[in-house]
Amino acid sequence: MKLLVSLTLLSAVCAAVGALVCRHCTDPNDPECTLVENIICPWGKMCVTASVIVESTDHPVMRIFKDCVGRSVCSSPGERVISSNVGDKFSLANVNCCNTRKCNGEVLPFPDVSEHMLNRRFCPGCDSSESMCTDTVECRGNEATCFAATVLNAGVESTVYGCGSDDVCAASEKLDSLPFLEELGTVSATPTCTDAPEPQIRRCLQCDDPMDTTCAASTETDCEAGTDLCFTFTEEGGRIYRGCGPPSVCPSPGSFLLSADIGSSLGLANAECCRGDGCNTATLAAPTQGMTNGLMCHICIPGSTVCNFLVLCEGEENRCLTSASDVGGNSLPLLGCTTEAVCNAPDTLVSVLLPGTVLTEPVSCCSSMRCNDPDRVITTTLPPSTTTGMGGGSGGLGGIPPFLFPGVIDADLNAVVIQEMLFVVQQVLLYLQQLQLYLLQCPVDQQLLLQPLLLLCQQLLIYVQLLLQPQGVW
Template identity: 35%
Template structure:
């Protein structure tokens, strides 16, 4: 076809406007009419307009030079020229609705090219070559690889991983391939969660940061908070779309010896509720959760790899219901080490010059007479216990004498019994001394004492 084109280029040091008339290949003129292409690489903006026609010498009329259009809401990354520093943002203009990554080779070598462009440039690498080729030789060695979304054109590009197409589908029935951020691995995870009365199993696939995937392999994370429990099995891999398999659901692990204070969001007695940890849960933790009524405390058990990563707790649960977990877990070792600070209200402030009134005890002490009766009852029970022990001691002595007289072959048994008798005698003597002390205390309490009145 015949073509008329005008190009406006704002490259530093070489701004120019060029008019071209001639023949055009089908990649540049797939049909008759006017088309506009745009590429924005941060420090340079190039816009090109073409009019294609299919009659003899139909391209005689001039074509207006493209104008610069206002910024839109799209933002893409671009590179410093001749470097691989490609993390700088550029605001796109007009119809530049896509971000792209390409590589350009010239006489000095090969370097990345990132920025904004229009949809019609993304459909063919030839169009991008025609836009950037001026008087010096360039060649496109890669791309353009276009993407949707702000700053989606990351360089160097990360792994391509499968991700769940519908985030609300707990079984991840359909997947799509996405480009991850640099340093991320692909992950497939199976989560078994038990919230109060609501057991849940969810499948997750997608990109994973180093906090969840420190290295390729199989990882497991476990969190118990009050009546809620979550176990996640995660398989990490470092090849494109390697996370296609689905892991079986994790199995509930047996209880271990660690006990932690545990409460779910909304519980008001976090320091009065205990949870027994399971399996690999060898740390106690506390963290915070956002709710409709404000920020609440959450505490319980977790595995050491959750604590050591320094990541937010919600990152390890993978569940939408955990999105309110806002804080990093504060972990500690040892049973009941995660007690929250006492938040009981302070006593009222006394006005200047007065003496503060002592607080009344929650449970008043029993009166002296009642205490005396209780001590007497304890002394009586101890006397009865002492009598029974003395009888038992006598029977053991008799039994031991019979054994010594009749069976000489069991000398070792008799010796052990004698040792036991001696220990029992020592115990009886200590008990007798304690009883004497208790009786002395009872006699002292029976003496008339001073009475006080409490206000």
């Protein structure tokens, strides 16, 4: 008898010595897991730590989870992602499983929800307003599993449907709830999981006749893989476009203004992106450009690498644009003003605003004054002048001689005046370009009379710019 008791005590001591000790959040209502305690886990379990984001129609909640769990959640040591999604609410967790003493003390980075987008796989869902479950839930990210779980909430039993990661059912059974969605209720029966159907192809309206600027007739067509949104655009002149909206055209649903002014050309369009097959039925009003807003960006003389000229941005143009385009087989800089919406959806620049343009460099944007300087030298303040008289040295800004303007003895003021002159000359050049376009609508005899005069004026103004440019500071 004494031997039996001794063996029992020895076995208990050995089990205690060999048991796994894990960190455990003491307060389940504390999302930051401020207080932790050490607990002894049952045989065969592992320690787990998770950083969880729960998204709902109200607001996102971030929480930290630490505990010991069974093999259904942690089949082996290492990191994994667990998600569960019931449509109007989903959880996404970075999870790390480990099997050494107190190994779950670290705090993992939270998952990137922007990569957990709708993936066009659909699982059965349930509309609480109906007695029959005829709704669907669209899966997210890598979710490829449909689940059905019976839960008990406040004494009421119901079935919850949705999407999840591959281990969502096993995790639900052992966690007694859908992973990190405890507020939905306690899982009262073993959930069932099936493979989600293959992703559906998004269908969007496209104009039947590309030559019809009003898009009077349109038909639903299949979009390319990876496209989740549809778009409709209306240009300044009233032309309407409809089609599929990949992320480079429609990064998110909503309405926005597209605008790009590269000096020689201005593109302007109202845009709307929506989620849903054939949802792009809206007819948007033609936009109008706003007043100048104070931002100035560099532009280039068309067909050249001379880009030290400025344009005043207008309306919602709150970014300076930098890219390059193919001109006659050469890659030439493309600079100007644009809106934030174009920066977020760079393909709209060439597909809508500047059709026919072929970009040879990615679009980049910045938001400070003259920040798209091709020389990448940005001067925001003028340094003090060292010139005290007309006979002074080369001091001042950029070595501007004080005798450029005999009545002005301050070289810094000379620099400012030169910049203003360059801006005025540039604006006149742009006006002459618009006038040339207008002349194309005039009788031929008037064109023959006025075109040489316009070309002469342009050449003179360009010559003046080239004379002033080395003296200016950009």
